[in-house]
Amino acid sequence: MTYRRLPSLIPLRSFEAAARHRSVTRAAGELLVTPGAVSRGVRALEEEVGTALFTRGATGLALTPAGEALFAAAKEGLDRIAAGLVATRRATPPRRLRIGAYALFASRWLIPRWNRLRERHPELELELQTTADPLELVPGHFDAVIAVADGRPRPGLQAMPLVAIETGPVCAPSLLPRFHWQRATLLHSRQRPDDWSRWLAEAGLDGVDAAAGPRFESIALALDAAAEGLGVAMAIQALVAQDLATGRVVAPHPHIRRTSRHFTLLHDAARAGDPALAALRAWLANEICS
Template sequence: MRLPSLRAIQAFDAVARHSSFSRAADALAVTHGAVSRQIRGLEEQLGSTLFHRTARGAGLTDDGRVLFRASREAFAALENGVAELERRKTDQTVTLSLTTSLAMKWLLPRLPDFRARHPEIAILLDTNDAPVDFTDKTVDAALRFGKGDWKGLHASLLAREELVAVAAPGLIGDRPLPIEPSALTALPLVHDDYNPGWEPWLERAGGGASGETLPGDRYGDTGLLIAAALDGQAVALVRRLLAADDLAAGRLVQVSDVTLPLERAVYFVCRAGDEVRPAVAALRDWLRAGLTPFRDNA
């Protein structure tokens, strides 16, 4: 069907909101007659009476209330769209959702570099292990561990991941590295409830049997696994990205050359179209540059 003109709908919406042709004309900065003509033409096109006209003003008919609900929703959507465009052009704050372990073990130590390069952009961190609902406009982007197949979202690969066996030097003592898989299982182990564990790692290393179950505590967060390893409690099988700084500083040592590649990877995720926002793009590009070794060498 042929839709009414936007000017006619705007006049109708103003009269409905003010319950008055005169006040609607003032709000639109036009004459009373101009508003009347728009409403008369709209009623003729729709074949409906939209207002009860009285000396005290204008009240909506049943048909008018139906159209008013639609006009409010339409104008609200337009207002939100215009506001979103303005926000994209001017907003220099990015709210980034990510897991606590990724924030603590990788991002936070590097944020001063981002601030030095982009002092005009403020980063707000939302540490949350739950998937982001991007219909909630409070989050601009997320760092997520997965396969990059989030429908309707922009996803940019940041880092491929693999599991490495690590321990505190004090736990290893004077044992020569790398430690053979058969000798490694004699040490206390801590298990990951979220990623593949010691059993598939041992099979890959040739030192374990299919279906073998090993003793040890179990955690569902890599940050906790690393904390246990740093404390000298056990050998942990952890994501290399999250252990990278502790390995580089010598707080942890990699006890075996055997690694276990993961199907999932770290992605920068945002609403489709938001990747071109200058602040969002600057953060994504900085992250990609910093994670290049994990993306290209895994």
């Protein structure tokens, strides 16, 4: 068997990108690293081959004869590797997963991240079914579900907590100048009927009728009503982050009520080794940490 003495792929990629762009800065932008990291990679490769690969002048980088020869070989090799990966992915049967999730979690947290999942795992095909009814999110009916769980062990199921359920009030920015809790219209969700009474008790606000105000079929409708200036709604913080960031809604009070419950990925423990589920769990873990 012939032994191939090859350099590390990281310095080789740094060199190939810098040679193709004739720029360390542009190579760093392509590789999503710092210019310093590209320069270190090129220096490491030069030390390994024992000769300079670039000359650096007023007009930028220029390849030495040795650099020209290595660049031609490196570009061809990396192009062939990239083409091979594309062909392999096309030849790999798609891994299908049927996922059940709360509609609000899907629309406010999962869908905005969906393209990143497709980019990281193009082999996955997810069928997403959403509902507002927790009784429909039965793990046995899906490959996995994203449901609300309190952290207690569930026999036969593997649980992965994703997003903490923390609640706080939101309203339209136009209400803030004249906002007064005793005169505020509370907007309720039939899905979470006790949110207001629990939050008001923790926040220490007296004289507010926790039961008064219109009721909506879902949290999403109550949030839409709040954004339109119809009153103040109780929001799950992780699912309203984008609305707060864009100023669609604002928080009229700083208190956040923390609970012991999370949106949680649940699936049959016997399928823990399923490659598709393992890929989904790894991607979700990365999203939670980022």
